[in-house]
Amino acid sequence: MRRVIDISAEQIAPTVEELLNQQGVPPGAVHDEPTLRAAREAIALWGHLSQPMGIFAEIAIHDFAQVYIGDGRNEPETPLPNIYQRADALALFAVTVGHDIEQEIRRLFETNEFPLGAMLDAAASVSAENAADIVQDKVQKHLSVIGRWDRSKGIMPFSPGYCGWHVSGQRALFDTLHPEEIGIELSDSYLMQPLKSISGLLVAGPRDIFQFDDDFPFCSECATHSCRERIMSIIENQPKADTRWE
Amino acid sequence: MDTLQRLSENMQKGNADQVARLTQQAIDEGCEPKTILDDALVGGMAVVGEKFKKHEIFLPHVLLAAKAMHAGMDLLKPLLVKDGIPTIGKVVTGTVQGDLHDIGKNLVGIMLKGAGFDVIDLGRDVSPEKFLDAAVSEKANVIGMSALLTTTMPVMKKVIALAHERNVRNQLKFIVGGAPMSKEYAQEIGADAYCYDAVSAVESVKRFMGAH
Numbered sequence: 347m348r349r350v351i352d353i354s355a356e357q358i359a360p361t362v363e364e365l366l367n368q369q370g371v372p373p374g375a376v377h378d379e380p381t382l383r384a385a386r387e388a389i390a391l392w393g394h395l396s397q398p399m400g401i402f403a404e405i406a407i408h409d410f411a412q413v414y415i416g417d418g419r420n421e422p423e424t425p426l427p428n429i430y431q432r433a434d435a436l437a438l439f440a441v442t443v444g445h446d447i448e449q450e451i452r453r454l455f456e457t458n459e460f461p462l463g464a465m466l467d468a469a470a471s472v473s474a475e476n477a478a479d480i481v482q483d484k485v486q487k488h489l490s491v492i493g494r495w496d497r498s499k500g501i502m503p504f505s506p507g508y509c510g511w512h513v514s515g516q517r518a519l520f521d522t523l524h525p526e527e528i529g530i531e532l533s534d535s536y537l538m539q540p541l542k543s544i545s546g547l548l549v550a551g552p553r554d555i556f557q558f559d560d561d562f563p564f565c566s567e568c569a570t571h572s573c574r575e576r577i578m579s580i581i582e583n584q585p586k587a588d589t590r591w592e
Numbered sequence: 593m594d595t596l597q598r599l600s601e602n603m604q605k606g607n608a609d610q611v612a613r614l615t616q617q618a619i620d621e622g623c624e625p626k627t628i629l630d631d632a633l634v635g636g637m638a639v640v641g642e643k644f645k646k647h648e649i650f651l652p653h654v655l656l657a658a659k660a661m662h663a664g665m666d667l668l669k670p671l672l673v674k675d676g677i678p679t680i681g682k683v684v685t686g687t688v689q690g691d692l693h694d695i696g697k698n699l700v701g702i703m704l705k706g707a708g709f710d711v712i713d714l715g716r717d718v719s720p721e722k723f724l725d726a727a728v729s730e731k732a733n734v735i736g737m738s739a740l741l742t743t744t745m746p747v748m749k750k751v752i753a754l755a756h757e758r759n760v761r762n763q764l765k766f767i768v769g770g771a772p773m774s775k776e777y778a779q780e781i782g783a784d785a786y787c788y789d790a791v792s793a794v795e796s797v798k799r800f801m802g803a804h
Contacts (some may be wrong), residue, residue, distance in 0.1 A: 369650065369651040369652055370651050371651070371652065372650075380606050380656050381652045381653065381656065385652075451695075452694075455694075455698050458659055458662040459659065460655040460658050460659050460698075460702055461652055461655040461656045461659055463698075464651065464652065464655050464695070464699075465652070467695050507741075507742070512742075513741060513742060513743055514743065533690065533692075534690065535690030535691065535744050536741065536743050537691065537692055537743075537744075541692060567772075569771070
């Protein structure tokens with residue numbers, strides 16, 4: 347199953363709060379009018395310029411094993427093999443918010459419109475993440491329809507460049523998924539263009555397969571340890587036992 | 593409150609129109625362009641930088657102030673050039689070859705300009721040769737390199753190696769930054785400083801130039 351997804355801008359529109367958070371403004375901080383004005387202006391501009399698209403393709407575990415090996419530059423020990431090998435379903439995916447936003451961000455910085463440029467950059471980053479969530483929902487729904495996913499299970503994305511999966515893995519991912527169809531190109535340095543694009547693997551399966559400790563050697567170089575939050579969200583969203591009295 | 597003080601305060605608040613108006617007013621009142629630059633604009637940005645460092649304000653405020661500063665700089669620059677006033681230092685910046693991320697590099701450039709440095713921005717996907725050619729021809733003091741990919745980080749090492757090859761390493765300081773970078777990697781490739789963010793980049797360059 348391979349599908350190109352037209353994502354509407356309304357589905358992934360960023361909020362003022364998300365833009366500010368993306369730029370390091372903590373939740374609850376008081377915002378002055380010029381800041382809010384720049385954020386609103388950026389969201390309006392984003393609405394005109396964004397061209398969100400997504401693509402996903404299911405992939406068998408043994409086929410993904412080849413993609414994962416890539417050109418052999420992954421860390422010796424990584425959490426992903428232990429996860430994807432126990433999955434019920436896998437899908438490669440990619441999303442982008444298009445070229446136009448990127449050009450406008452550059453133009454804004456070149457003309458000293460720094461606040462708006464940074465806001466638009468944040469809007470593009472947030473909306474690309476939102477677009478990835480939309481594709482994840484689509485994959486989840488597709489798997490539900492064919493009986494390979496239900497609420498007792500989890501689904502989580504992984505991307506080359508994170509968790510020991512070397513960024514050069516993008517090449518094998520692109521050779522299999524072909525996100526060029528939605529306008530994403532890969533450079534020799536494994537950089538996606540447009541920059542505001544996300545690619546990776548969606549793993550669907552029993553919730554316990556996603557648990558791992560962040561004590562791999564490369565974890566010490568990770569600034570965010572965002573895997574903790576992602577794992578927790580899967581564990582915490584576990585449907586509770588039905589305790590209603592009938 | 594005198595014009596320079598009002599200018600500085602309006603710049604810190606990001607009031608670009610007021611900054612342009614007050615800069616022109618200060619010029620008309622006979623203030624030296626260098627005094628306007630140092631006392632009102634660079635001085636104001638230093639306050640902004642300090643507040644940012646202490647998390648009293650955040651990036652959007654810094655960028656509003658930077659935009660306002662440029663509104664004043666646009667008026668001052670021709671006068672400073674005419675008066676032959678040298679800048680406190682020149683920095684060549686760029687995102688290394690193979691990498692197209694430039695927001696971080698742009699922020700460093702904005703903050704360096706705000707601190708009074710002359711910044712030559714080479715843009716993105718900059719080859720080692722281009723970094724060195726520009727630094728030598730512009731008589732730059734510092735090269736600032738940014739990379740956001742582990743696959744493009746090694747280009748930084750090539751730039752520094754090329755500086756050795758061309759016998760200009762001693763004339764230049766190298767600062768490096770970007771998400772995958774670390775202090776250890778900076779040391780490994782022979783850079784002079786790893787800059788975690790734009791504020792630390794300004795601090796490093798100031799230290800190299802002996803400016804405080």
